[in-house]
Amino acid sequence: MSALIRFEKVAVTPPGWEAPLFHEVSFSVAGGELLALTGPSGTGKTLLLKAACGLVPISAGSIFVGEESIDQAGDIELFAIRRRIGMLFQQGALFDTLSVLQNVAFPLLRRGISQDLARERALIELERVSLSRAKDLLPAELSGGMRKRVGIARALVADPPVALFDEPIAGLDPVTGARILDLVRTACDNRGVAAIVVGHETDTLLPACDSAGILLGGNLAHFETALAARQAKDPAVRQLMTGSLEGPL
């Protein structure tokens, strides 16, 4: 299947920084493919995802969503491109004063879909993440794992071709984490979504993913298969995989 999202030699310079945080980052994700993105804290994983949906500017290279380039897009085109991307933000970014159902329906209402249809589709999406019974609760009344699942439902409710999940299993028990990863995997397998999942839990993440990217020292090491990442010889990559105190990191 062809790439639904593609980075070509991308550099990102955070606001106020003189030099890029990372550069020459190239990879692509096809429909149905799940890419694991990992790397030490502060290397720019969140910024990379935000760049992918045009929320932070890139300082070099190009990002394509389908055939369209984000960096060449004007405001109206960028708006349309963003609608083709679902995003689970690292901090959740749920609307505190909206119920679970209203949070999930929000992307549909923003697309001009009627209240009734938005509600119907949000309920189907909540069913997929086993949260139908929590539909009237507020975010403050949810557990951490439930909140992540609401965020996943909101990211997928509009059936985007591309979905980005920033640390969906951080801080969760292993079983809840595995269930959440299974939801992401199912979205790729059954709905043909091209997805990126960011996380530090490489033991859990990599077996569920097709390919992997590791942000290290301002570069991305891209592995066509997740197995190749697990077997990589590079000492820094090995240290990241094993969590050892010994090594170059």
Ligand SMILES: Nc1ncnc2c1ncn2[C@@H]1O[C@H](COP(=O)(O)OP(=O)(O)OP(=O)(O)O)[C@@H](O)[C@H]1O
């Ligand atoms: N809006 C911003 N303005 C200035 N600097 C920023 C901004 N966003 C991020 N940064 C800086 O860019 C660097 C990378 O941040 P980012 O959040 O992408 O890291 P990360 O790899 O996701 O880390 P973690 O694993 O802890 O989530 C950090 O040094 C951060 O301070």
Ligand SMILES: [Mg+2]
């Ligand atoms: Mg982050």
